[in-house]
Amino acid sequence: xxxxxxxxxxxxxxxxxxxxxxxxxxxxxxxxxxxxxxxxxxxxxxxxxxxxxxxxxxxxxxxxxxxxxxxxxxxxxxxxxxxxxxxxxxxxxxxxxxxxxxxxxxxxxxxxxxxxxxxxxxxxxxxxxxxxxxxxxxxxxxxxxxxxxxxxxxxxxxxx
Amino acid sequence: xxxxxxxxxxxxxxxxxxxxxxxxxxxxxxxxxxxxxxxxxxxxxxxxxxxxxxxxxxxxxxxxxxxxxxxxxxxxxxxxxxxxxxxxxxxxxxxxxxxxxxxxxxxxxxxxxxxxxxxxxxxxxxxxxxxxxxxxxxxxxxxxxx
Numbered sequence: 001x002x003x004x005x006x007x008x009x010x011x012x013x014x015x016x017x018x019x020x021x022x023x024x025x026x027x028x029x030x031x032x033x034x035x036x037x038x039x040x041x042x043x044x045x046x047x048x049x050x051x052x053x054x055x056x057x058x059x060x061x062x063x064x065x066x067x068x069x070x071x072x073x074x075x076x077x078x079x080x081x082x083x084x085x086x087x088x089x090x091x092x093x094x095x096x097x098x099x100x101x102x103x104x105x106x107x108x109x110x111x112x113x114x115x116x117x118x119x120x121x122x123x124x125x126x127x128x129x130x131x132x133x134x135x136x137x138x139x140x141x142x143x144x145x146x147x148x149x150x151x152x153x154x155x156x157x158x159x160x
Numbered sequence: 161x162x163x164x165x166x167x168x169x170x171x172x173x174x175x176x177x178x179x180x181x182x183x184x185x186x187x188x189x190x191x192x193x194x195x196x197x198x199x200x201x202x203x204x205x206x207x208x209x210x211x212x213x214x215x216x217x218x219x220x221x222x223x224x225x226x227x228x229x230x231x232x233x234x235x236x237x238x239x240x241x242x243x244x245x246x247x248x249x250x251x252x253x254x255x256x257x258x259x260x261x262x263x264x265x266x267x268x269x270x271x272x273x274x275x276x277x278x279x280x281x282x283x284x285x286x287x288x289x290x291x292x293x294x295x296x297x298x299x300x301x302x303x304x305x306x
Contacts, residue, residue: 100219100222101218101219101222102219116219117220131182131183133218133223135218135219155218156291157293158227158290158292158293159293
């Protein structure tokens, strides 16, 4: 009875620790993404190119992006990502990306679903300030101990 | 002492969530930078009504939207030259102080949804975030009403 209880408790603790560490790994990927997106006014083109190139390491071979509010749905290959990121970041003189309110689930082995709030803060090269928040639902797949972004949906919280 | 801390944590997480307004969507009623609390018990026994200012959650409570309810489920909402029409009738909106030129074709508010808009319509209709949202997303109302 005591041994059964101890094994059960050990199993629960192991599961808890395992889940915690996987959650931490998923969160870490978003924190790295935020770090790579961040741009300061002093950033050189070389640093910008290096950052854009390294972003693809956070994504699966193909990542599907849905944004119903903007009638946008597209499969983006990891090879196309650096140029897309470079173009987008070039519109900003400075920018940052913040993530809040993570809700992480693991529906099956090697797969994670994340719901979160993303906030983009920045200043466009035109001088206009940007402060935009969106709820995102993301799917990630695990490849060699790394959680890679496979799907991103921009949730339409307010539907015009 | 510990009890006070625990009670305070519970109170500020589940009853009155402090927040600071960032943005101009609800001006001049609520100004950018103002401090307020989201009173979470506001809709415990009732549903949001027209003209209520409500707090809408995104994925959680860290970043929320502050908007005004202008129509309820089943209503037809429309904007004509900046004027709000609900069920074909023009709505007097004292809280809208800035001029607007919005035009939006009529649309019906879905079941269990409300239609929310900011008070500041002196921006492009494309740039302003508004529309119908699920009632489940409304987590309260500002404690200090105006």
